[in-house]
Amino acid sequence: MLEVRNLTVDFPGVRALDSVSLSFRPGEIxxxxxxNGAGKSTLMKVLxxxxxxxxxxxxxxxxxxxxxxxxxAIEHGVAMVHQELHLVEALxxxxxxxxxxxxxxxxxxxxxxxxxxxxRAAQLLGMLGAEIDSRASAxxxxxxxxxxxxxxxxxxxxxxxxxxxxxxxxxxxRETARLLALLRKLREEGRAIVFIxxxxxxxxxxxxxxxxxxxxxxxxxxxxxxGILRCAEGKPSRESALAQAMVGRPLGDLxxxxxxxxxxxxxxxxxxxxxxxxxxxxxxSVAPGEIVGVAGLVGSGRTETxxxxxxxxxxxxxxxxxxxxxxxxxxxxxxxxxxxxxSEDRKGRGLHVxxxxxxxxxxxxxxxxxxxxxxxxxTARERATTHRWIQExxxxxxxxxxxxxALSGGNQQKFAIARWLEGTPTVxxxxxxxxxxxxxxxxxxxxxxxxxxxxxxxCIVVSSELPELRGLCDRVVVLRQGRLVGELPRSRLLLPDAxxxxxxxxSGLSETKDDTW
Amino acid sequence: MVSTASTVTNSAKLSSGPSRVARLFERWGxxxxxxxxxxxxxxxxxxxxxxxxxxxxxxxxxxxxxxxAVGMTLVIISGGIDLSVGSMLVLAAAFGLTLTNELxxxxxxxxxxxxxxIAASVISGVLAGSINGVLIVFGRLAxxxxxxxxxxxxxxxxxxMADAGEIRSASSSVFAVLxxxxxxxxxxxxxxxxxxxxxxxxxxxxxxxxLAQWFLSRSRYGRQLVAVGANEVAARYAGVSVASVRLxxxxxxxxxxxxAGLLQSSRMNSVSTSQLGLGIELDxxxxxxxxxxxxRGGFGRVWGTVVGVLILGMIANMITISGISPYWSGAVKGxxxxxxxxxxxxxx
Numbered sequence: 001m002l003e004v005r006n007l008t009v010d011f012p013g014v015r016a017l018d019s020v021s022l023s024f025r026p027g028e029i030x031x032x033x034x035x036n037g038a039g040k041s042t043l044m045k046v047l048x049x050x051x052x053x054x055x056x057x058x059x060x061x062x063x064x065x066x067x068x069x070x071x072x073a074i075e076h077g078v079a080m081v082h083q084e085l086h087l088v089e090a091l092x093x094x095x096x097x098x099x100x101x102x103x104x105x106x107x108x109x110x111x112x113x114x115x116x117x118x119x120r121a122a123q124l125l126g127m128l129g130a131e132i133d134s135r136a137s138a139x140x141x142x143x144x145x146x147x148x149x150x151x152x153x154x155x156x157x158x159x160x161x162x163x164x165x166x167x168x169x170x171x172x173x174r175e176t177a178r179l180l181a182l183l184r185k186l187r188e189e190g191r192a193i194v195f196i197x198x199x200x201x202x203x204x205x206x207x208x209x210x211x212x213x214x215x216x217x218x219x220x221x222x223x224x225x226x227g228i229l230r231c232a233e234g235k236p237s238r239e240s241a242l243a244q245a246m247v248g249r250p251l252g253d254l255x256x257x258x259x260x261x262x263x264x265x266x267x268x269x270x271x272x273x274x275x276x277x278x279x280x281x282x283x284x285s286v287a288p289g290e291i292v293g294v295a296g297l298v299g300s301g302r303t304e305t306x307x308x309x310x311x312x313x314x315x316x317x318x319x320x321x322x323x324x325x326x327x328x329x330x331x332x333x334x335x336x337x338x339x340x341x342x343s344e345d346r347k348g349r350g351l352h353v354x355x356x357x358x359x360x361x362x363x364x365x366x367x368x369x370x371x372x373x374x375x376x377x378x379t380a381r382e383r384a385t386t387h388r389w390i391q392e393x394x395x396x397x398x399x400x401x402x403x404x405x406a407l408s409g410g411n412q413q414k415f416a417i418a419r420w421l422e423g424t425p426t427v428x429x430x431x432x433x434x435x436x437x438x439x440x441x442x443x444x445x446x447x448x449x450x451x452x453x454x455x456x457x458x459c460i461v462v463s464s465e466l467p468e469l470r471g472l473c474d475r476v477v478v479l480r481q482g483r484l485v486g487e488l489p490r491s492r493l494l495l496p497d498a499x500x501x502x503x504x505x506x507s508g509l510s511e512t513k514d515d516t517w
Numbered sequence: 518m519v520s521t522a523s524t525v526t527n528s529a530k531l532s533s534g535p536s537r538v539a540r541l542f543e544r545w546g547x548x549x550x551x552x553x554x555x556x557x558x559x560x561x562x563x564x565x566x567x568x569x570x571x572x573x574x575x576x577x578x579x580x581x582x583x584x585x586a587v588g589m590t591l592v593i594i595s596g597g598i599d600l601s602v603g604s605m606l607v608l609a610a611a612f613g614l615t616l617t618n619e620l621x622x623x624x625x626x627x628x629x630x631x632x633x634x635i636a637a638s639v640i641s642g643v644l645a646g647s648i649n650g651v652l653i654v655f656g657r658l659a660x661x662x663x664x665x666x667x668x669x670x671x672x673x674x675x676x677x678m679a680d681a682g683e684i685r686s687a688s689s690s691v692f693a694v695l696x697x698x699x700x701x702x703x704x705x706x707x708x709x710x711x712x713x714x715x716x717x718x719x720x721x722x723x724x725x726x727x728l729a730q731w732f733l734s735r736s737r738y739g740r741q742l743v744a745v746g747a748n749e750v751a752a753r754y755a756g757v758s759v760a761s762v763r764l765x766x767x768x769x770x771x772x773x774x775x776x777a778g779l780l781q782s783s784r785m786n787s788v789s790t791s792q793l794g795l796g797i798e799l800d801x802x803x804x805x806x807x808x809x810x811x812x813r814g815g816f817g818r819v820w821g822t823v824v825g826v827l828i829l830g831m832i833a834n835m836i837t838i839s840g841i842s843p844y845w846s847g848a849v850k851g852x853x854x855x856x857x858x859x860x861x862x863x864x865x
């Protein structure tokens with residue numbers, strides 16, 4: 001029904017998809033899995049007409065096609081159910097379902113056929129097994145119901161290929177079961193379902209076909225026959241096998257060797273800590289010189305927990321700094337106590353992309369550059385400091401007064417780190433230290449973090465990249481649904497199946513595979 | 518070890534985008550426009566416009582709008598807007614003058630009464646500004662809404678104070694000096710042989726503008742103001758106290774409205790509560806926009822605003838002198854505002 005051949009997508013400095021060929025058939029649930037950054041989202045964007053491929057072909061019903069715009073994809077019956085929902089809150093459920101395809105009556109085609117649309121919407125929702133009033137306001141829908149409305153919207157346009165991008169990430173257990181039942185129902189109707197999920201259990205239980213992407217390349221396929229998901233050699237495969245296919249990358253010299261560390265008392269300790277409404281009961285302590293990783297799926301509450309430490313969110317529980325109970329009111333307050341948090345969202349929160357590299361570099365520590373109680377900034381000292389960090393971290397930056405958005409992701413990230421190091425913190429919390437950073441700069445970021453730790457910094461590294469956590473950290477804790485569910489010490493991080501163990505923990509399974517293959 | 522790929526991207530990005538000429542024009546275009554307009558104006562009036570006296574008059578007439586526009590520049594850089602400046606202005610002027618009159622009636626010395634009244638004007642401006650600031654920062658109201666409330670409410674208080682009429686100054690000589698007097702200007706004399714003075718109002722306007730530009734580009738407050746306007750969330754994550762920065766900005770705006778109100782009431786030696794400062798917020802915003810400050814916040818320049826004030830003043834002046842119906846001035850101003858933004862908007 002829908003097929004891609006030798007699909008390649010290049011972004012500046014990165015090949016997001018590398019010659020990927022896949023086909024999506026009617027009556028099948030086709031799961032696409034891979035680590036973050038493996039190219040899944042890029043693939044989905046090409047399929048739904050949001051992203052144009054650099055090269056490669058797209059076939060629809062056997063004919064070569066191009067989707068230049070999302071609506072062209074929809075006209076060909078390919079619809080995407082987005083991860084973040086796109087309902088217009090001010091409109092009713094029925095109005096949302098027919099948004100942009102309003103049905104009219106009368107000869108002029110002006111008068112909306114409101115009753116007709118309501119009836120049709122109710123019919124579609126009934127077919128989906130959802131008990132949603134088509135007259136209700138979209139604002140009042142739960143996330144799960146909103147997702148059903150999104151699906152109804154796709155069906156209203158007669159979509160034959162439905163793409164789901166992590167549909168269950170935001171759903172609870174019961175709602176997830178409801179949604180999966182619906183996917184199976186849509187499959188029975190002969191539609192092609194493309195399904196992205198980090199929850200491998202869902203994949204194993206529901207997919208007819210699984211394609212694994214890694215670093216933009218297609219690396220493995222699984223197929224269900226005789227009711228069992230099997231790998232290419234025909235061996236029955238469960239979550240563990242999928243996880244192994246997703247990672248399966250040797251740890252090269254990407255990661256620095258660490259100095260031997262003596263046991264020291266905790267610099268920072270979380271006790272029964274959590275971000276209100278997002279996480280709870282997290283206990284974790286980090287000693288000087290230690291790098292502790294925090295793993296977890298999107299939505300596990302990792303970022304929120306870290307933000308709560310530095311006062312960006314309301315916190316529950318205690319934070320101890322060298323044994324003293326502290327509570328920071330703001331990042332500024334935290335910095336005064338030597339605790340720095342580097343956001344995962346570099347463009348939106350971590351940096352001011354429209355401002356210059358120098359302004360970004362000195363903003364958190366601006367007080368150090370001012371005289372006369374802040375009335376005057378010494379630009380000369382700012383320049384000197386910015387150049388010093390450029391030297392120290394090997395940043396490529398031609399002009400420090402040009403907007404920092406002109407720099408590559410890696411160089412931006414180094415500035416994002418440098419600006420906090422300037423405040424000489426003793427605790428550094430880095431969220432996704434290498435997101436959107438190319439491989440060469442990644443290694444440098446790792447080297448910097450390792451050097452800081454070896455010099456006595458207590459580091460917390462939050463990451464979705466399991467090889468990174470494994471290669472860099474002394475130990476890794478795993479969060480799931482706001483709770484700490486496991487910890488891997490260095491000894492177990494060195495095991496060949498360490499990443500698989502982390503994925504299992506993050507997906508709600510036990511660390512080791514006591515279930516069947 | 519940074520990969521060459523990323524370096525290539527950088528240089529490509531730097532060289533692409535608008536050409537050097539376009540970027541220069543984007544930056545200095547408002548000055549070019551000013552010079553052209555000045556030349557046109559001079560030619561139109563047979564050289565008369567370029568006279569020092571004419572220019573001095575224009576500066577003097579626009580000093581209070583200019584002071585408001587300087588404050589407005591800071592507000593707009595912070596990502597906000599203040600629609601209530603005209604109403605704050607009349608409230609501050611009415612309050613100050615009423616107090617002065619009251620004190621004179623109680624037989625205080627005229628000088629002391631005027632001094633207290635001046636202080637009261639500025640303080641009431643700051644208080645009005647603090648109401649805006651608190652509503653915006655702690656009440657989390659959109660600046661447009663909060664100051665729309667102020668626009669309506671503050672003038673209403675002034676109207677109530679004088680039954681919508683005029684408050685005449687009881688100070689026969691002292692108060693009016695502020696708005697009418699000035700420093701002698703290098704011994705220049707006008708055609709009638711009287712010395713040309715540069716008014717206190719003009720000096721105050723220019724001093725405030727220079728100070729504001731310096732604070733904007735050189736002080737911690739200015740830097741944090743730009744950071745808050747460019748991306749409030751990122752500023753918070755970087756440890757900037759966003760609430761304090763925004764609050765201070767509306768306080769400064771209130772103080773500027775108080776000072777502008779003083780200058781206007783002093784020039785008339787009275788306050789017309791229904792007329793003073795009516796619609797002046799739009800002139801102030803227009804001057805800021807013509808000066809190249811981004812309405813989205815995060816970028817701006819006080820010197821541009823000063824040029825913007827002069828451009829608007831010159832247009833009004835040209836229309837008056839050339840005998841065109843003054844009703845047309847709005848059409849010309851409107852065209853200039855739109856044109857200025859069209860030319861200066863970033864081409865990225």
